[in-house]
Amino acid sequence: xxxxxxxxxxxxxxxxxxxxxxxxxxxxxxxxxxxxxxxxxxxxxxxxxxxxxxxxxxxxxxxxxxxxxxxxxxxxxxxxxxxxxxxxxxxxxxxxxxxxxxxxxxxxxxxxxxxxxxxxxxxxxxxxxxxxxxxxxxxxxxxxxxxxxxxxxxxxxxxxxxxxxxxxxxxxxxxxxxxxxxxxxxxxxxxxxxxxxxxxxxxxxxxx
Numbered sequence: 001x002x003x004x005x006x007x008x009x010x011x012x013x014x015x016x017x018x019x020x021x022x023x024x025x026x027x028x029x030x031x032x033x034x035x036x037x038x039x040x041x042x043x044x045x046x047x048x049x050x051x052x053x054x055x056x057x058x059x060x061x062x063x064x065x066x067x068x069x070x071x072x073x074x075x076x077x078x079x080x081x082x083x084x085x086x087x088x089x090x091x092x093x094x095x096x097x098x099x100x101x102x103x104x105x106x107x108x109x110x111x112x113x114x115x116x117x118x119x120x121x122x123x124x125x126x127x128x129x130x131x132x133x134x135x136x137x138x139x140x141x142x143x144x145x146x147x148x149x150x151x152x153x154x155x156x157x158x159x160x161x162x163x164x165x166x167x168x169x170x171x172x173x174x175x176x177x178x179x180x181x182x183x184x185x186x187x188x189x190x191x192x193x194x195x196x197x198x199x200x201x202x203x204x205x206x207x208x
Contacts, residue, residue, distance in 0.1 A: 049159040049171060051198050055117040056189055057157040058086035059205050060175050064185060071205040073119065077129050083115050084136050088150045090114075104147045108138075111145050116196040154178055167193040169200065172208075 062082040063071055072078060087106060091097055096110045115122040128136065135148045159173040169191040174183040186208040191200040 049162060052117065052171075052189075052191055052200050052202070053157050053159060054086050054090040054114075055198065055202055056159070056171075056173070056187070056205070057089065057175075058082050058084075059118065059189075059202060060157065060185060060187055060207070061085050063205070063207060064175075069207045071202075076126055077131060079119060079125055080129050080132055080136075082118055083111070083125070084132055084147070085150070086114055086118065087111060087145070088135070088147055091147065092149065100146065102148075104149050105139075105142070105144050106147065107144045113197045116194065117198040117201055120201070155184055168203070169193075 059071060059082045062078055062085055063069070065081065066075070066078050068078070071082075088104070091106050091110065091114065092099075092104055094106070094110050094114075096107055098105050112122045115125070119125065128138065135150075137146050138144075139146050154177065155175050156178055157173060158176050159171050161173075162169055162171045170188065171191065172186070172188045174187070175185045176182070177184050188206050188208060189202055190204040192203045193199065194201045
């Protein structure tokens with residue numbers, strides 16, 4: 001039963017493909033549970049656990065989709081899917097975002113800011129994998145990414161506890177099924193303090 005629920009939740013992100021958009025190479029260089037997350041207000045106005053919920057949420061979903069228990073930053077498909085999840089579910093809350101018909105338009109600067117909560121370097125991600133081309137493309141004429149947004153209203157990330165170790169924060173929590181409050185997956189994440197939009201970057205995440 002839990003596996004079927006996870007499949008349904010992940011499938012909600014694999015929505016209808018982009019139409020009428022030519023694929024391009026990378027430039028060199030929204031969900032109900034996200035309502036309290038305000039991009040640009042981190043870290044000064046938002047607790048670290050709350051500010052990093054979008055990044056943790058995105059990474060947990062990608063790991064479940066790839067059937068992994070430990071995040072592998074060398075896996076390009078996994079990394080890009082994690083970034084897509086974060087942008088798809090939370091990117092519309094950034095004031096720099098806008099909509100073109102039903103597609104979300106995010107400037108490269110915004111995408112890089114979001115990726116800084118996930119990876120040491122946006123450029124190191126390389127080219128967008130073909131598997132995401134129906135949901136996310138780079139539009140060179142506006143130097144922006146165009147995305148189809150997913151919906152994960154069935155599940156919510158709940159961060160339960162944290163321990164500080166110098167500049168690192170170790171947090172535990174769960175992906176909770178909203179209908180009955182059951183845990184779909186439990187995790188432990190290590191966050192490293194960073195001078196970025198979110199205040200931290202995930203340096204390790206394990207499903208328990």
